[in-house]
Amino acid sequence: MMNDPIALILVALLAPVASFLLLAAVPGLRRSGRPAAFVSIAAALASLAAAIRNWQLSGGEAVEPLRAVWDWLPAEKGPLATMGVLIDHQSTLMLILVTLVAALVQIYSLEYLHSEPPGSLGRYYAYQSLFVFSMMGVVIAPNLLQLFICWELVGVCSYLLIGFWYRKPEAARAALKAFWTTKAGDVGLLIGIVLLYRLTGTWDLVELRHLVEGGTVAAAGLGIITFCLYLGAMGKSAQFPLHVWLPDAMEGPTPVSALIHAATMVTAGVYLLVRTDFLFHQTPEVLALVAWIGGITALMAAILACVQTDIKRVLAYSTVSQLGYMMTAIGAGFASAGFLHLLTHGVFKALLFLGAGAVIHAVHSNEMKDMGGLFKRMPQVAIVFIIGTLSLAGVPLFAGFASKEEVLGATLAGGFMGPFLMLLTAAFLTAFYMFRVVFVVFFGPAKPAHAHAHADPHAHAAGGDPGFSMGAPLWVLALSALAIGGTFTLHHPESEFTLPGWLTPAAVTVALAGILMAWLTYQRQTISADSLAAAFGPIRRAALAKFWIDDLFEGIYRGVLLGFARIIGWTDRYIVDGVLNVISAWTLDGGDALRRFQTGRVGDYIFALAAGLVVLMLWMGGGF
Amino acid sequence: MTPEVVGFWVLAITLVGSALGVVLTKNLFHSVLWLALGLISTAGVFLLLDAEFLAAVQVLLYAGGVITVVVFAIVVTEKLVGEKISHTSTRLAGGIIVAAGLFGMLASIIQRAGLDKPRPEMTGDATAAIGMSLLTKFVLPFELLGVLLLAGLIAASYFARPEE
Amino acid sequence: MPLSAYLTLSAILFSIGLFGVITRRNTVGILLGVELMLNAVNINLVAFSRFHGTEVGMVFSLFAICITVAEVAIGLSLVILLFRMRRTAIADQIDWLKG
Numbered sequence: 079m080m081n082d083p084i085a086l087i088l089v090a091l092l093a094p095v096a097s098f099l100l101l102a103a104v105p106g107l108r109r110s111g112r113p114a115a116f117v118s119i120a121a122a123l124a125s126l127a128a129a130i131r132n133w134q135l136s137g138g139e140a141v142e143p144l145r146a147v148w149d150w151l152p153a154e155k156g157p158l159a160t161m162g163v164l165i166d167h168q169s170t171l172m173l174i175l176v177t178l179v180a181a182l183v184q185i186y187s188l189e190y191l192h193s194e195p196p197g198s199l200g201r202y203y204a205y206q207s208l209f210v211f212s213m214m215g216v217v218i219a220p221n222l223l224q225l226f227i228c229w230e231l232v233g234v235c236s237y238l239l240i241g242f243w244y245r246k247p248e249a250a251r252a253a254l255k256a257f258w259t260t261k262a263g264d265v266g267l268l269i270g271i272v273l274l275y276r277l278t279g280t281w282d283l284v285e286l287r288h289l290v291e292g293g294t295v296a297a298a299g300l301g302i303i304t305f306c307l308y309l310g311a312m313g314k315s316a317q318f319p320l321h322v323w324l325p326d327a328m329e330g331p332t333p334v335s336a337l338i339h340a341a342t343m344v345t346a347g348v349y350l351l352v353r354t355d356f357l358f359h360q361t362p363e364v365l366a367l368v369a370w371i372g373g374i375t376a377l378m379a380a381i382l383a384c385v386q387t388d389i390k391r392v393l394a395y396s397t398v399s400q401l402g403y404m405m406t407a408i409g410a411g412f413a414s415a416g417f418l419h420l421l422t423h424g425v426f427k428a429l430l431f432l433g434a435g436a437v438i439h440a441v442h443s444n445e446m447k448d449m450g451g452l453f454k455r456m457p458q459v460a461i462v463f464i465i466g467t468l469s470l471a472g473v474p475l476f477a478g479f480a481s482k483e484e485v486l487g488a489t490l491a492g493g494f495m496g497p498f499l500m501l502l503t504a505a506f507l508t509a510f511y512m513f514r515v516v517f518v519v520f521f522g523p524a525k526p527a528h529a530h531a532h533a534d535p536h537a538h539a540a541g542g543d544p545g546f547s548m549g550a551p552l553w554v555l556a557l558s559a560l561a562i563g564g565t566f567t568l569h570h571p572e573s574e575f576t577l578p579g580w581l582t583p584a585a586v587t588v589a590l591a592g593i594l595m596a597w598l599t600y601q602r603q604t605i606s607a608d609s610l611a612a613a614f615g616p617i618r619r620a621a622l623a624k625f626w627i628d629d630l631f632e633g634i635y636r637g638v639l640l641g642f643a644r645i646i647g648w649t650d651r652y653i654v655d656g657v658l659n660v661i662s663a664w665t666l667d668g669g670d671a672l673r674r675f676q677t678g679r680v681g682d683y684i685f686a687l688a689a690g691l692v693v694l695m696l697w698m699g700g701g702f
Numbered sequence: 703m704t705p706e707v708v709g710f711w712v713l714a715i716t717l718v719g720s721a722l723g724v725v726l727t728k729n730l731f732h733s734v735l736w737l738a739l740g741l742i743s744t745a746g747v748f749l750l751l752d753a754e755f756l757a758a759v760q761v762l763l764y765a766g767g768v769i770t771v772v773v774f775a776i777v778v779t780e781k782l783v784g785e786k787i788s789h790t791s792t793r794l795a796g797g798i799i800v801a802a803g804l805f806g807m808l809a810s811i812i813q814r815a816g817l818d819k820p821r822p823e824m825t826g827d828a829t830a831a832i833g834m835s836l837l838t839k840f841v842l843p844f845e846l847l848g849v850l851l852l853a854g855l856i857a858a859s860y861f862a863r864p865e866e
Numbered sequence: 867m868p869l870s871a872y873l874t875l876s877a878i879l880f881s882i883g884l885f886g887v888i889t890r891r892n893t894v895g896i897l898l899g900v901e902l903m904l905n906a907v908n909i910n911l912v913a914f915s916r917f918h919g920t921e922v923g924m925v926f927s928l929f930a931i932c933i934t935v936a937e938v939a940i941g942l943s944l945v946i947l948l949f950r951m952r953r954t955a956i957a958d959q960i961d962w963l964k965g
Contacts, residue, residue, distance in 0.1 A: 678961030681896070685796055685888045692803040699807060710867045714875050721879050724898050725886030737898050744905055751872070751916045753924050756931075760908075763931055768901065768938050775942040776894055779949045797888035805881035809874060817869040822919045831921035832928065840925050847932055854936030861943035865950060 083132050084146045087163045090128035090177065091214050097121035098207035101200060108204060111196025112188075118203035119184045122210055126177040129170075136170050145220050145284060159281060164220035168352060168417060172217045172345075175424045178558075179341040180210045182551035186432055187333040189547035190439055202242060206337075209235035213342045217349065221281035222271045225350070229267070229314070232346060233260050236338050240330040249329040256323040263313020263320055267350075270306025274357075277303065287356050297360045304357050304364040307350065315347030315401045318375040322628050324398055325382075328390040328444075332435030335390060339397055340427035345420050348404045352420075355413040362411075369409025369489070373497030376402030378625065380507035384514070385621045388444045389434050392515055396470065397427055399504055406501060407485040410492025419481035422562055426469035426477050429555035433463035436544045436552065437519060446515065451524030458543045460520045462556040467516050469559045471509040471589045477559040480566035483585055487577040502588060509592025517600040709750055716743045734772050741765045755829040872913035879906035893945045893957045897938065904934050 097118045101108045108114050147162030184206055191199060212235055215228030234257075241253030275281055277299045278289055289295050311317070316324040324344070328335055338344070351358065351368070358365050376399045383395035400423050407416035436459045441449050453460045465476065472482040482505065489498045543549065599610060611618050620626070720743065723736030741764045748757040836844050879902060886899030908927045915923020949955050 676964060678964030679958050680960070681793065681888060681891075681957050685793055685800065688800045688804065688884055688888060689796070692800055692807065695807045696803070699811070707867055710871065717875065718878055718882070721882040721902055724902060725882055725889065730892055730895060733895060733898055737901060740902065741905065744909060747872075747875075747909055748912055751912050753912050753916065753927075756912060756924055756927060759928060759931055763935050764905075767935055771938055771942055772894065772898070775945060778946055779894070779955050793889055797885045800888065801881040801885035804884060805877055808877035808880070812870050812873045812877065815870070817873065817917075819917075820868065821917050825919065828921055828924060832924055835921055835925050836928075840929075843929060847929060850933065851936055854940055858939040858943040861940070861947045 081135065083135055083144055083165050084163060086128040086132045086135075087165055087173070087218055090125040090132070090173065091163070091211065091218065093121040093124040093128075094118075094207040094211040094214070098204055098211060101204035101207065108200035109197045111194075111199040114196075114200035115184070115188055115203045118207045119181065119188075121207055122177065122181040122184050125210065125214070126174075126181045129173040129177045132165065133170050133174055136165075136167070143284060147220055147282075159223050160221060161224055162220045163218045164283060165218065168349075169218050171417075171421060172349060173214060175421055176210070176213050176217060176342050179337055179424060179428045180206070180213075182428070182554060183333045183337040183432070186336075186435070186548050186551045187331070189545055190333055190435055191331060198242075202239075202331075205235055205238045205242070209239065209337070209342075213346070216346050220283060222274065222283065222286075223281045225353075226268060226271055229310070229346060229350075230264065232343050233257060233264065233314075236260075236327070236343050239334045239338060240327045242330055242334065246329065248326075252323075252326040252329040256327050259320050259323040260313040263310045263347075265309075266306040266313075267310025270303045270310065273299070273306065274303045283353060286354075290356050290360060295360075300357060301361045301364060304354075304361045305367075307354060307357070308364060308368055311347030311350050311405075312371070313347070314350075315344050315405065316375075316398045317347075317371050317401065317405060318378060319627050319630075321375060321379065321398045322624075322631060325391050325394040325624075328388070328394050332390065332431060332438060335394070336428045336431035336435070339394065340431050341424035344397060344401055345404075345424065348401065348408070348416060348420050351405070351408050352413045352417045355408065358408075359411070365409050365411060366494070367409070369406050369492065369494045369497050372402045372405030372407075372409055373489075373494070373500035374402070375399070376406065376504040377500040377507075380504040380511070381617065382621050382624065383511045384507060385618055386511075387446055389437065389446050389449070389515060389519065390431075390444055392446075392511060393427070393430055393434060396430075396508065396512065399508060400427070400470075402504070403482070403485050403501060406494070406497050407488040409497070410488045410494050412484075412488035412491065415481070415484040415488040419478075419485050422469070422477040422481040422559075425555055425562065426466045426559045429462060429466040429552065429559060430470065432548070432552055432555065433459055433466060436548055437463075439544065439548070446518050449519045450522045451520070453520040454524075456543045458549060459552065462552045463520070464516060465556045465559055467512045469563060470512055471593065472505060472585060473589055474563075474586060475560075475567050476563040477566075479563060479586075483577065483582060486585055487581055490578065490581070491576075502584075505585065506588045506592045506595075509589045510596050513593045513596035514600050517596060521601055706750060709746070713743050713746045713750065716740075717747070730776055731773075734769060734776065737772075738765055738769045741769070752824055753828055755832055869913060869917045873910060876906045876910040876913070879903075879909070891956050891958055893948070893955050893960075894942070896957060897941055897945070901934070901938070904930065 097120075100117060101114050107117070143164060143166035145162065145164050147160040149157040150161045151158035184203065187202065187206070191202065194202065209232065212228045212231035216225055216232060219225035219228060237253045237257045240256055241250050243249045244253075271281070274286070278286060278295055280286060280289070313320045324339060327339060330338075358368070379395045379399035379402060383392050383399065386392045386395060400419070404416040404419050404423070407413070407419065436456065437449060437452060438444055440452075440456060443449070469476040469478040472478050486498065486501055486505075489501060544552075623629070717740055720736045720740035724733050724740065727733045727736065742761065745757040745760040745765070748754075748760060883899045883902030883906060886902060887896050890896045890899060908930055911923040911927040911930070913923075915921060915927070945955060948960065952960065954960070
């Protein structure tokens with residue numbers, strides 16, 4: 079089994095689902111808290127080990143995809159649908175990312191959520207197991223139907239985990255918002271998948287690739303299909319305008335944010351497009367749309383990140399922005415560049431979220447105004463956070479540098495000048511707002527300790543560096559970021575296009591300029607933050623209102639949905655019920671009219687009797 | 703023209719006439735008197751049919767008892783009111799049509815039945831035969847009749863008891 | 867006289883009695899109409915009995931007369947009772963079972 083990739087992947091897949099079923103079906107185990115956590119963590123580590131072994135066996139890029147499917151929906155001429163696994167280069171790498179981040183997050187959660195009651199903790203780990211399973215299902219799905227099922231399951235898990243603290247109304251609302259917004263995209267995805275099946279007669283990805291690349295599929299119908307598939311990706315990967323759920327989703331516990339909104343769930347959309355890129359290559363108009371929306375998303379989110387005061391919101395918008403980067407690369411036609419950025423981003427964004435979680439855990443507040451000068455109190459966290467920030471900013475030797483370069487190069491090579499400029503501006507802003515966070519949180523004057531940072535039995539010395547459970551994942555991710563960064567900087571990844579010579583220096587300059595700007599503003603206070611705010615006044619106001627997109631959705635909801643509901647309600651009350659009421663009234667009136675036969679007078683009754691008798695005799699007797 | 707035929711026609715005319723008198727007179731008391739005449743004529747018809755015992759019973763019970771009771775009732779109700787009770791008729795048209803219709807049907811049925819044979823000879827005494835069957839074949843109804851009359855007696859006296 | 871003659875006579879009396887029951891306003895008047903009808907039935911019974919040569923019809927008729935007497939007694943006492951309660955003997959005014 080150790081040498082059979084199919085078996086390995088099955089182990090990786092089934093370990094978490096077994097953990098979930100165990101925790102779901104055995105309430106005693108679940109309610110015990112820490113034992114439940116250990117079950118789930120063990121499953122996640124097993125999956126990670128299987129994924130790594132699978133990668134070792136695969137030996138590099140050009141490997142034939144391995145597929146194993148089992149019949150699922152039987153029908154006359156062969157099964158309607160199959161289930162199984164598809165192992166190729168993309169799924170192998172993605173699997174490692176997913177299992178690695180999942181395992182680290184689960185270990186981290188042990189300490190982060192130590193104050194949760196055991197029943198809640200068990201519930202949390204049950205959800206985590208289910209989530210890992212469903213995300214892996216998306217990754218290794220050999221056909222679109224299985225992918226969709228696992229996709230929906232991922233959505234459910236994100237709802238469960240964002241709304242984990244369900245007694246908090248904001249959390250419940252955020253979970254619902256996430257579910258609804260992604261559901262809007264999912265409708266498009268389902269339509270696209272079904273249309274594709276109708277066009278080609280198969281769900282299977284490998285078969286589809288052969289059909290499309292062999293030229294036997296009419297390109298005419300594909301435009302709608304790829305657009306619908308992109309809609310699904312828009313929802314899950316928070317592209318404009320369906321990005322509104324991601325910042326609100328920060329109501330969930332920080333480890334959840336690290337897992338779902340940095341490394342795994344939001345990347346499902348990007349992964350889908352990477353998986354089906356052979357379809358998209360047939361419809362360049364849709365690809366152009368993808369690129370432009372990606373660029374807009376990247377820039378818009380970067381602007382929004384600059385005005386956030388909650389550290390998690392900054393990271394959330396940063397994620398949206400980076401997703402825009404990935405999509406732009408795909409839209410430019412070079413899915414591999416987007417995929418590379420997906421992998422590196424997964425690592426350092428998870429690192430940043432977990433680091434932010436450590437800070438929040440120590441300071442007991444999400445707001446940056448409550449943090450300051452934390453470098454002295456928690457030097458380890460500060461160091462790993464800075465490593466993550468440098469990766470995000472795209473500084474050489476750190477993880478994000480090469481992948482960001484690839485994305486920019488891809489955009490140029492595809493000829494999308496507009497998005498390219500948007501991405502470049504976003505890069506400057508990214509460096510700026512991330513170092514804003516670094517300077518405000520870790521350097522600068524220390525803020526007075528909060529009132530609730532006291533009677534916590536597990537409290538670290540005045541909220542200092544976290545213990546092993548939280549610290550180890552942080553260092554693992556930080557070292558991975560350094561390793562990836564170093565490898566790629568020295569040994570540039572192969573790309574399908576040539577990078578123009580001026581691109582690398584330009585990108586690095588932009589990043590350093592952003593860092594410098596942040597240093598001047600927030601550390602040296604040479605440039606006053608207020609004057610900056612005044613200078614960009616209108617943009618700033620728009621950004622604080624989140625560009626009114628939330629209000630737009632709310633207006634649509636109130637106007638269209640509720641308005642429609644009111645019409646239907648009126649119809650139900652006055653027309654449907656009205657018909658019934660009229661019938662009832664007629665019945666009652668008819669009864670009242672018939673009542674008049676009962677006069678209560680004996681003479682009338684006898685008369686009726688006799689008359690009836692005569693009539694009866696006439697009728698039966700016939701003639702005289 | 704046997705005496706029987708003559709007797710029948712006389713009695714028939716009297717009967718019908720008194721019946722019409724019962725239903726058409728405005729005065730209630732006169733109606734009762736017409737009824738008395740009719741009941742006695744019926745007794746005559748029974749005699750024509752060789753049912754002497756029944757004729758006697760008819761006169762005794764009907765003409766005697768029933769008429770008396772009715773007269774008493776009229777007197778009581780009329781007295782209570784203190785004035786003569788008016789009894790104009792209503793539903794005349796309907797009544798005529800229904801009664802005429804019923805009569806037409808019955809007459810046509812009788813006609814079609816073709817019952818024109820003369821009566822058979824009398825064998826034995828009707829009264830003796832009646833008495834015999836009353837105490838053999840019909841003894842149960844006879845006894846029950848006694849019970850019924852008792853019940854009727856009690857009921858009537860209870861209903862008409864003086865007010866408390 | 868043939869049987870049909872007696873039967874026709876009985877039918878006439880019955881119809882007249884029915885007419886009286888339908889048209890009379892006074893309760894006692896209605897009862898008189900009922901008497902007529904019962905009388906006609908008796909004639910019918912006796913006639914059939916005689917023309918069949920048996921005495922069964924006459925016994926039946928005897929019973930009918932007796933029951934009629936009981937019925938008249940109770941009926942009239944009910945009329946008196948009703949009169950005491952509502953001060954009226956007019957049937958059309960007794961309509962409390964009006965639906």
